[in-house]
Amino acid sequence: MLHLLSVNDLTNDFLYSLWRDASKNKGKSNNLLKGKVLTNLFYEPSTRTSSSFYSAMSRSGGSVIPINNVQFSSVAKGESFEDTITTMSQMSDAIVVRHSENGAAERAAAVSSVPIINAGDGNSEHPTQTIIDGFTIYNFLNKDLSNLRVTLVGDLKNGRTVKSLVKLLSRFDNNHFNLVSPEHLKLSTSLPKSSYETTDINEVLKDTDLLYVTRVQKERGSVHDYSLSLNQLNELPKKSIVMHPFPRVNEIPVEFDKDKRAKYFEQIRFSVWCRQMLLQKVIK
Amino acid sequence: MLHLLSVNDLTNDFLYSLWRDASKNKGKSNNLLKGKVLTNLFYEPSTRTSSSFYSAMSRSGGSVIPINNVQFSSVAKGESFEDTITTMSQMSDAIVVRHSENGAAERAAAVSSVPIINAGDGNSEHPTQTIIDGFTIYNFLNKDLSNLRVTLVGDLKNGRTVKSLVKLLSRFDNNHFNLVSPEHLKLSTSLPKSSYETTDINEVLKDTDLLYVTRVQKERGSVHDYSLSLNQLNELPKKSIVMHPFPRVNEIPVEFDKDKRAKYFEQIRFSVWCRQMLLQKVIK
Amino acid sequence: MLHLLSVNDLTNDFLYSLWRDASKNKGKSNNLLKGKVLTNLFYEPSTRTSSSFYSAMSRSGGSVIPINNVQFSSVAKGESFEDTITTMSQMSDAIVVRHSENGAAERAAAVSSVPIINAGDGNSEHPTQTIIDGFTIYNFLNKDLSNLRVTLVGDLKNGRTVKSLVKLLSRFDNNHFNLVSPEHLKLSTSLPKSSYETTDINEVLKDTDLLYVTRVQKERGSVHDYSLSLNQLNELPKKSIVMHPFPRVNEIPVEFDKDKRAKYFEQIRFSVWCRQMLLQKVIK
Numbered sequence: 001m002l003h004l005l006s007v008n009d010l011t012n013d014f015l016y017s018l019w020r021d022a023s024k025n026k027g028k029s030n031n032l033l034k035g036k037v038l039t040n041l042f043y044e045p046s047t048r049t050s051s052s053f054y055s056a057m058s059r060s061g062g063s064v065i066p067i068n069n070v071q072f073s074s075v076a077k078g079e080s081f082e083d084t085i086t087t088m089s090q091m092s093d094a095i096v097v098r099h100s101e102n103g104a105a106e107r108a109a110a111v112s113s114v115p116i117i118n119a120g121d122g123n124s125e126h127p128t129q130t131i132i133d134g135f136t137i138y139n140f141l142n143k144d145l146s147n148l149r150v151t152l153v154g155d156l157k158n159g160r161t162v163k164s165l166v167k168l169l170s171r172f173d174n175n176h177f178n179l180v181s182p183e184h185l186k187l188s189t190s191l192p193k194s195s196y197e198t199t200d201i202n203e204v205l206k207d208t209d210l211l212y213v214t215r216v217q218k219e220r221g222s223v224h225d226y227s228l229s230l231n232q233l234n235e236l237p238k239k240s241i242v243m244h245p246f247p248r249v250n251e252i253p254v255e256f257d258k259d260k261r262a263k264y265f266e267q268i269r270f271s272v273w274c275r276q277m278l279l280q281k282v283i284k
Numbered sequence: 285m286l287h288l289l290s291v292n293d294l295t296n297d298f299l300y301s302l303w304r305d306a307s308k309n310k311g312k313s314n315n316l317l318k319g320k321v322l323t324n325l326f327y328e329p330s331t332r333t334s335s336s337f338y339s340a341m342s343r344s345g346g347s348v349i350p351i352n353n354v355q356f357s358s359v360a361k362g363e364s365f366e367d368t369i370t371t372m373s374q375m376s377d378a379i380v381v382r383h384s385e386n387g388a389a390e391r392a393a394a395v396s397s398v399p400i401i402n403a404g405d406g407n408s409e410h411p412t413q414t415i416i417d418g419f420t421i422y423n424f425l426n427k428d429l430s431n432l433r434v435t436l437v438g439d440l441k442n443g444r445t446v447k448s449l450v451k452l453l454s455r456f457d458n459n460h461f462n463l464v465s466p467e468h469l470k471l472s473t474s475l476p477k478s479s480y481e482t483t484d485i486n487e488v489l490k491d492t493d494l495l496y497v498t499r500v501q502k503e504r505g506s507v508h509d510y511s512l513s514l515n516q517l518n519e520l521p522k523k524s525i526v527m528h529p530f531p532r533v534n535e536i537p538v539e540f541d542k543d544k545r546a547k548y549f550e551q552i553r554f555s556v557w558c559r560q561m562l563l564q565k566v567i568k
Numbered sequence: 569m570l571h572l573l574s575v576n577d578l579t580n581d582f583l584y585s586l587w588r589d590a591s592k593n594k595g596k597s598n599n600l601l602k603g604k605v606l607t608n609l610f611y612e613p614s615t616r617t618s619s620s621f622y623s624a625m626s627r628s629g630g631s632v633i634p635i636n637n638v639q640f641s642s643v644a645k646g647e648s649f650e651d652t653i654t655t656m657s658q659m660s661d662a663i664v665v666r667h668s669e670n671g672a673a674e675r676a677a678a679v680s681s682v683p684i685i686n687a688g689d690g691n692s693e694h695p696t697q698t699i700i701d702g703f704t705i706y707n708f709l710n711k712d713l714s715n716l717r718v719t720l721v722g723d724l725k726n727g728r729t730v731k732s733l734v735k736l737l738s739r740f741d742n743n744h745f746n747l748v749s750p751e752h753l754k755l756s757t758s759l760p761k762s763s764y765e766t767t768d769i770n771e772v773l774k775d776t777d778l779l780y781v782t783r784v785q786k787e788r789g790s791v792h793d794y795s796l797s798l799n800q801l802n803e804l805p806k807k808s809i810v811m812h813p814f815p816r817v818n819e820i821p822v823e824f825d826k827d828k829r830a831k832y833f834e835q836i837r838f839s840v841w842c843r844q845m846l847l848q849k850v851i852k
Contacts, residue, residue, distance in 0.1 A: 028319075029318070029319025029320070030319070034597070035596075035597025035598070035599075035626075035627060035629070036597070037622075037623050037626050037627065039619070047351055047354075048371055051323070051349050051351070051372065051375055051376075052375055054321075054347075054349045055321050055349060055375040055376060058319075058321050058346075058347035058349075059319060059321065061319070062626075063347075063622075063626035063631075065619050065622045065623060065626075066350060066634065067615055067619070070615075078815060078817045079814075079815035079816070079817070080822075082822070083814070083815065083816060086833055086836075087616055087814065087833075087836050088619065090833055090836040090837040090839075090840070091619055091620055091623040091836065091837075091839075091840050092619075092623060246363075246367070246371065247362060247363035247367065248363070248367060249362045249363070254364075254366070265370055265371075265374055268370075268371050268374040268375065269374040269375075271374075271375075272374070272375050312603075313602070313603025313604070314603070315603075331635055331638075332655055335607070335633050335635065335656065335659055335660075336659055338605075338631075338633045339605050339633060339659040339660060342603075342605050342630075342631035342633075343603060343605065345603070347631075350634065530647075530651070530655065531646060531647035531651065532647070532651060533646045533647070538648075538650070549654055549655075549658055552654075552655050552658040552659065553658040553659075555658075555659075556658070556659050
C-alpha cells in the first residue's frame with residue numbers, strides 16, 4: 001500500500017497485522033521513524049485528529065509539520081490543491097490530508113510522490129478512524145469482529161465514520177446492524193445484509209453488543225438529537241460497549257463516563273496506538 | 285506533585301531542588317524526555333509562554349503538540365473544556381493549559397490522567413512564572429530570597445504574576461514590599477506583613493533591591509501608566525535588579541536594557557532553564 | 569557569518585561549500601543539530617518557506633518553534649519587533665524571520681544574540697531562495713554558473729527572488745540577461761552589464777538557457793500576465809531549464825510539469841537540501 005485513501009485499501013491481513021502490532025506495542029515510543037517528516041495538511045480544522053497523528057509520529061521518533069489552517073496560509077493563495085500537495089511531497093515523507101471536499105484524498109494521491117493518508121474528505125471516507133474503531137472492537141468484544149449486534153445512532157447519512165464502520169463490519173461473519181436515525185438522515189449507502197432501520201433507539205438498546213453514537217449536527221435541521229439518558233444507557237447489556245468518534249455534545253451524559261461499558265476515551269487512546277503502527281507501515 | 289496549579293503546590297524543597305538543577309544545567313539540551321509528548325493547550329494566545337515551554341520540552345528531547353488558538357479549533361466546537369482535556373490527556377504525557385477563566389487549571393486537573401501545568405488562568409495564578417521570578421532573585425540577589433526591599437509597580441490588582449510573587453516572597457524572612465499602583469488597581473489580596481502602599485513610585489525607588497515592573501493595561505482605564513524614565517531608574521541602588529514579566533510597552537525605556545541592573549532578558553532565558561527542569565520533574 | 573540577511577552576505581566560497589555539501593548529502597537526515605531549537609518567526613504567512621525550514625531543521629535532528637501568524641499572537645500585542653526578537657533569541661539557537669517590511673531582518677540582527685536568517689523582508693531580499701536557485705543552476709546547467717542566457721519574466725520590480733538572482737549571477741562570467749516585464753514592472757535596480765529589456769517574451773525564448781518565471785500579482789494592476797502556453801515553452805532549447813519560485817497561478821501550464829526542462833519541483837526539493845546545510849553551518 002502506498003496511499004491510504006479508503007477503507008477499501010485496508011485488507012483484512014493489513015488490519016490484523018496492524019492491530020496485533022498495536023496490541024503488542026500499546027503506544028510505547030520508539031525510534032523507527034527517526035529523521036522522517038510528516039506533513040499534517042488540514043484544510044478543515046480537526047485538532048483531535050491532527051493531534052493524534054502528531055502524537056503518533058512523535059512517539060515513532062519522527063517530526064510533524066503542522067499546517068492546520070490552510071485557508072489562512074499562503075499555500076492556499078491562488079495555488080491549486082495539486083500544487084500544494086506536490087510541494088509538500090517534496091519536503092516530507094508522508095502527508096495526512098483533511099479536506100472538506102469528497103475525493104480530495106484521491107486527487108492528492110494522483111500527484112503525490114509520497115504516501116497520502118486520508119484523514120477525512122468531505123462526507124465520504126475517514127479510513128484511519130475505521131482502523132481505530134475496528135481495534136476497539138477487536139480489544140473489547142472479539143478478535144473476529146463477528147457475531148455482533150451493532151447499533152448505530154445519529155446522522156447516518158452524513159457521518160463518514162458510520163459509513164466506513166458499516167463497510168468494515170460487513171466483511172465479517174454474522175454481524176447485524178440496527179440503524180437508528182431521523183428519517184431524513186438515514187444511511188444513504190446500500191444497506192448491509194442483516195439490518196433493521198428505525199427512528200426509535202429504545203427499540204434496540206437491549207439488542208446491542210456495540211452502541212456507536214454519533215452527533216446529529218444542528219445545521220442538519222433535525223428535531224431529534226438522540227441524547228441518551230443514563231436510564232436508557234443502563235438498558236444496554238452488561239457486556240456491551242459504547243463508542244463515539246467525538247466530539248460529543250449532549251449525546252452521552254458525563255455521568256456514564258465511569259461506566260465500564262464506556263469505551264470512547266479508550267478509542268482516543270487507541271487512536272495514537274493505531275496511527276503509530278500505521279505510520280510505521282506506510283513511511284519508508 | 286502530579287499537577288502544578290498554584291504557587292501553593294510549590295514547596296520550598298521542590299523549588300530549591302529545581303533551582304539548583306537549573307543552575308547546574310543552564311539550559312543545556314539532554315534526552316531525558318525522549319519519546320514523551322507535551323500538549324501546549326492555549327485558549328488565550330501567549331507566544332512567549334508557549335514558546336518557552338516548547339523550547340524547554342525540545343531541549344529535553346521531547347515533542348510538543350502546539351495548540352495555540354483553541355477558539356479556532358475543532359476541540360472547541362461545542363465540546364466541553366473537560367472533554368478536550370480528557371482527549372488530550374489520552375494522547376500526551378502532560379498538558380500545559382493557558383485559559384482566560386479563573387479556576388480552569390483546577391477543572392482540567394479534575395479530569396486529566398496526566399499532569400496539568402497551569403500557564404495562567406484568568407487573573408488568579410501563573411505558578412511557572414513565579415518559579416522563574418524566584419530563580420532570577422536566587423541568582424542575582426540572594427539564595428535565601430530574604431531580607432529584600434521589593435518594589436512592585438503597575439496593575440497589582442489584576443496582575444497574576446505580582447500576586448504569585450508576593451505569595452512566594454512572603455514565605456521567606458524579613459522581606460518588605462513597596463506596593464505602587466493607581467488607587468483602583470491596588471493589590472486585592474491580603475497585604476503582606478511588612479508593606480507600604482503608595483501611588484508615587486518616586487517615594488520608594490531608593491529603597492529598593494528588586495524593582496518588579498508590570499504593565500497597566502489601557503483597558504483597565506488608568507491615567508497613570510507608570511512609565512519610568514532613565515533618570516528615575518538611575519535612582520535605584522547600584523546592586524538592585526529590575527525585572528518585568530513582559531511584554532513591555534513603555535514601562536522601561538530600551539536605553540536601560542544595557543544597564544547591568546536590567547535582568548528582564550535574563551528572566552526570559554531562565555524561563556527555558558526552569559521549565560526544562562520542571563518538565564523533567566513532572567513528566568514520568 | 570553570524571546572520572544571513574542579504575545575498576551580499578553569501579561569499580562564493582560559502583556558496584560552493586554549501587552546494588557541494590548539499591550535493592553530497594541529498595537531503596538525508598542526520599543528527600547534527602540534535603537538541604537545537606529554531607524559531608520560525610513569520611509575520612507574513614508563507615507555508616512553503618516555513619515548511620521548508622521546518623523540514624530542514626527536523627532532518628538535521630533539531631526542533632522548530634512554529635510562529636506562523638504573529639499578527640494573531642501575543643508577541644505582537646503592543647510589543648516592539650525588537651523585543652520580540654530579543655525574547656525569541658533567549659529561547660532558541662537561531663531565528664528565521666519573514667516580514668513585510670524592507671530592512672526588518674537587519675533590525676532583527678541588530679538586537680539578536682543568535683543568528684538571524686532572512687526568509688524575505690518586504691520586496692528587498694530573500695537570500696535563501698537565491699542559494700536554492702543557484703544550486704538548481706549548479707545542478708542542471710553548469711557548476712560555474714557562467715556563460716548563461718538567463719531570461720527573467722514577470723514582475724521584475726517587486727520580485728525579490730529575481731533581484732537576488734540577478735545579483736548572484738552577475739558575479740559570474742559572461743552571463744546575459746533577458747528582462748521581460750510590463751513597462752511599469754521593470755527591474756528597478758541597476759541593470760546588469762549584458763542585458764536586454766523587452767515586454768515581449770516571444771523575442772527571447774529561443775535565446776534562453778534558463779527561463780525564470782515569476783508571477784505578476786493582480787494587485788500590481790498589470791494587463792499582461794505572462795501566462796506561457798505549451799507552444800511557447802516548446803520554443804525553448806532542449807537543454808534549457810525552467811524555474812519558478814512558486815506559488816504558480818497560470819504562468820506555466822501543468823501539462824509542462826512532466827517535461828524534462830521543468831525544474832520547479834526540483835527547486836522545492838532542493839530548498840530542503842540547501843536549508844539543511846545552511847542551518848548546519850549557521851547554528852553553533
